[in-house]
Amino acid sequence: MRRFVCYARKLDKGGVSGIAFDYLARFFIGQAVDKECWNSFLNLNALKGLLNLEFRVNPDEYSKLVGRYISYLSNIMEFVYSDVAKKIDMLIDKVSNRIEWKAYEDFLEKLSKSNYKYDFDTSNLITYAVYFAKLEMIYRSKVIPEDINELTNLDMEQFNDLAQMCNTFFKNFFDSGLVTQKSDVVYNPTFGKVGYLVGGADADIYIDGVLYDFKSTKTNAYKWQDFGQIISYYLF
Template identity: 30%
Template sequence: MSLTSRIKNNKEFRDVISTIAPLKEDYTTLSGKPPFSKEYTCLVESNLPHAGDSSLVGMAFDYLARFRIGQVINNTDAGKCLTALKGMRKLQIKTANFNLVDEYFAPLRTAVYNFIKNNQELTDDIILVALRLGKLEQFFRMRVPKSFDKNEFLTIQRSEMLIPDLKELMAVFEEKFISSGIINKKNEVVFNPNFGISSFLVDGADADVIVDGVLYDFKTTGNFKYDSKDSLQLSGYFLLNRFLREIENDKHLIMCSLNYSEISFNNVRLYKARFGEFECFNFDVVNEELLLNDAVISLAKYFESNPGRLNNIVFVDPLIDEEGYRDAIQLIANKNKTPQ
């Protein structure tokens, strides 16, 4: 159960996140328009007839946006740690074909590297690569039916509709995200950031990108209205990162073993790709003492009873101190809450 699934399906966890989640009126926009309002102009209409297509376009756009940012800052890390690779490994197990990484995934990875390193143009070919990566990510996140056909699944259906849609979305991204100066060669960027043990505790949580201490989450929905799920997701990222900071006080724990890049952010932004709008919130307005003494403590209490994959952490790396993490979580859970 990933972060988004846990928010959707677990009331106790959702209630903890809700204590710090911003409401509609708490957001601002970079354009100055009222957030989540009819004043937005739809720049790329959503005309995809199938829900699966919309999901695939969303994932492919995430990849293309990261790759374009990688071009600007000349950093091929944008093509690393792709969730699609987890889908590829899952597909190998499902099909018992352990050559798929070399046969199918390696050419995609090479195309991404060349696109970034050689500052190539956005062509149909690289968009198709992003769609294939998105398809693999879909596979990682889905329950695989018994009647599964690998070749049928990996075929990109209706590409004649998906590719033009992604081209338009990337044209808007170029104007609003790149040409506007949000991204430049001096930016400090973390691609696909995760939150170490906190991500592990919720069976997976990784964001799109962090630029100079601002976390951006890309959305390709055609709906401009406020969605509490999006706000809870952003708040979940923030709280998981703050929870990790508390755990880090126990210095003997080996954080690097969980592929964690130390990051810090207080600002979060939803980028609505079809509107070119940014919806922004700064967690500095959340009472610091309340956050650390209440929300983080409540999260620790939740993790005491719901440790996610913590029981299997030794299989990830035998050097990781499972008991040390348990002790750190218990220590946080036993702190006194802020008096009401």
């Protein structure tokens, strides 16, 4: 059977930034809360996008993309579990595929070293989030960039924008006390059968009884599409 691959000249930069910020919010909240923090980094749409590439790109290129995902995910696990009070052993029952399992093994190997010391640069999370965001765009759109290297390139303007967005996020969600160690969080909540009727709708995050949907935009104004999306979540 012949395979057809749909290419895009470039991934939408604004779309990548929006999804990347969603991932950053997940990782920061996952690190801050106690309950089910593994849901902040397991079974991501980014992984589904990566798996979609297996037979669509050169095998050597795919192997490198998988290796990068494993390395990044292992580091994210280290960040989320940097609070020693969290029970790492519970994570073993949550890993569901070989790629996540390899990241988990790498994470445990890192912790087992006698000279291990937590020394994590949180700015690296932006690099990880952008990579994951590009993979998620592939999962959602079913198209890949003509230049596969675009998946691993990082635009510094985009990096700086995301860093500023993180500062705003911290002020509004952490400094304000909105997110606490005991918060109940659902990542990417879905809407059951109703959601599937409209193509599998999912929101960004649900914290202590409130649904939040993050939007990144160049213009500080309401858009009908965004307003309509929020209303549809309420109706669902």
